[in-house]
Amino acid sequence: MTKPRIVFVIFEGFQPLDLVGPYEVFQHAGRHSDGFSCQIVAPTAGPVRTRGGLPVHAEYGVADLDPRGIDTLVAVGGEGVDQARHHRALVDWIAAAGAQARRVTSVCSGVFLLAAAGLVDGCRVTTHWSRGEQLAREQPGLRVDCDPIFIRDGRVWTSAGVTAGMDLALALVEDDLGRAVAHAVAQELVLFLRRPGSQSQFSVPLWSRQPSSDPIRAAVATIHADPGARHAVADLAAQAGLSPRHLQRRFTAELGTPPAGYVERVRVEAARRALSEGDDPVEAIARRYGFGTAETLRRSFHRQVGVTPSDYRDRFRTVSGEPRSAL
Template identity: 75%
Template structure:
């Protein structure tokens, strides 16, 4: 199909034109109106690079109907095959994109039915970001441990109690099911799938060509906003929370916090945990980590100074806390997220 003016035309790669000389792996991507473009293009490019190295991959894209499919950002993609035209048999890897349109697409019975059939016969199934909702609607995730974008975690837990949801990993494998966090995490997932197929050497070469991490350091916590607790519902606990946020580096032992609430330490421990879902000490550490993250990103203060200012005492204590919560060292966090304003 010739490329059409105004939108991208996706035809199958020429991977299948080699006369059967190499065992081909058929990779099929599923998109829909309102999909996230990078959920498709990132993994697609990884597999196309892998094909250039190995000759082993054939990529196809499908959607509920053939023709232009508009992404969430407005970029239309010309899809040659709708699900009614694409044989679900013989698929090696089924990859489902995510995006805002998934909330409507998962109620498309023709689409989810095709995903059910294709996924049942595929060697493995994968989702990027909120594409996990389509896999769940297709009945392919029963009892599985999965991940998705951190912003969708609570929705997935609420709507699919049959799943074990863990939104810390960038991607996660449970048997033949692979799921990933959002947007660029689809490339991490695709690299892992390629490495699983043909080994680290090829995956490393692709990562070098595409300027990617073969193993991205850290986990989703380093990118997320602080959604790790509930909100206080009574004035005494609000007073405690306000005191912690007002000065994260102050003394916030249980006796100190109890004095803010006008409660006994034991009573505070019980009420705080009931209202916010976590104990006071855990909340204090979370607030201190958020404060340290901002300081690392927005200031040039040494790590030792930040550690003292925000209640960690030493740089080593801060380093351990960052590794425990974020999977990354404070210095690496600064390198990744610091503002460039001070250098302009």
Template identity: 75%
Template sequence: MRVTFVIYEDFQVLDLTGPHEVFGHAGGYDLRVVAPAAGPVRSSGGLPMHAAHGVADVPPDGVETLVVAGGRGVDAARRDAALVGWIADAARHARRVASVCSGVFLLGAAGLLDGRRVTTHWAREEQLRREHPEAAVDCDPIFVRDGRLWTSAGVTAGIDLALALVEDDRGRDAAHAAARELVMFLRRPGSQSQFSVPLWSRQPESDPIRAAVAAVQADPGARHALGDLADRAGLSPRHLQRRFAAELGVPPAAYVERVRVEAARRALAEGDEPVEALARRLGFGTGETLRRVFHRRLGVAPADYRNRFRGTREDA
């Protein structure tokens, strides 16, 4: 099985090396790196990588799996007519086409996003929506599969994507073995979202607020009213409210709700627990409350969220 990586000046080096290591540890893959011209290619961090092939040297009909790296150089790269044309030709012959992070913009320049559900790094979501209204942009998942087109979020998400491609080729056991070798999760906790708690939340600065936050994260479904959190922090409710908002940027009630939503998203994506039972376990009280919160925060019902995320791996 052959995997062809596309890089260019100022590409993100981990977009190449992360997936390359996954395929290398899985074994059985013929890996090659292609650039606009063969030779050294500077990454955005300054680390040079060697491309053994230029696009003019690689017949597009010899590409089986195509993986396009992202990086800050992607905007210049998509103005390279020869590179974009080669990607478009290779995509017509490839069994699968994938992008990491902002590499999706090169796929867009090659005309490959029409009617497709895709993702990218959260910081470029609005740009992707604006420049490619023909695509259905969903920047919640770590990666998205739409038929033979696979796209992923930023940087390390390329590793998740590569593990899923290995699983698609050779089954769960082979992908799991590669993940263990790399000391990676085959399915990282919360892998359905780029916006897990450590990303969207500031870190508390003081021990009392750390204690309150730790209690919420340890058991999202427990009682976390203002008075309960104040008791855990050893502060008065008014003092906790003020300190919590100052250190984390949100009031306690909003923080608790968001942590519960994150826990619900993981549970919906990874299990079959009924929505009503899940709502009770995670502190929402009723399934109707959970549905209202999901519609307000995510614009989708819990059942639809479960179906959507599972479809990122199962759609053919």
């Protein structure tokens, strides 16, 4: 029986983890099934340097590899994608291969290659958070959503940056071979159990803008210092030496979200860490971080993260851990 062909597209200046992480997931999946045939293609065969200068051998150049018969096409990302997406022979090959492949995928900024090849027109896609605005601006026909770590839109799968490529690969393995195989692969690679695609790629330092004034910096520092404390606008305003109305206006202007929304995100992030790193009951975490009740935490957590606290804990416990109590 012919193994499904998975072809990775690389180029000068690509991000090595975008290739190596998913590649290893597929290789390990082969230990529990008939496996996959993984191939690497570049503009020309031979050594291709990563963004850090590490040479990786591409087995094929685009002139050497038949674009027909590919099961899954994987376009990796990296700083070099801005040059690669203007390489006519590479883009033409991706277009031909992707048009016939059962599945078209990208990791990180690899979605720019798929877009250049016309393979994702009208699709909902994601990419590394730092590239989202550029992608939306350059490709107005795409529905760009940089919150999820990966998105499936029909046969098109796109993921956020770097390690999210492994989450995407585990999802593809589960889609093809079932949850048991995906779980076994996660164990072998000492990964957390597969994150759902709706899981946000943002942690607090990423989603938060940097405040530009001292009063708002002080308010932000107060919130982060003790997420579970009472952070009413009046209290934050008094500390910052502003009226509540003025604080509300400046806070929203500088950070893009009102104080209440910011406090909620900081609290959810604190709860997320507590769920993944400890065994405290959900009710205790809710009280500690200012939610009051487990139900309030559940609603806020699902709104911000895309899953419930219990699902998050189940999926993010280490593979050696025991299942924990659920909400």
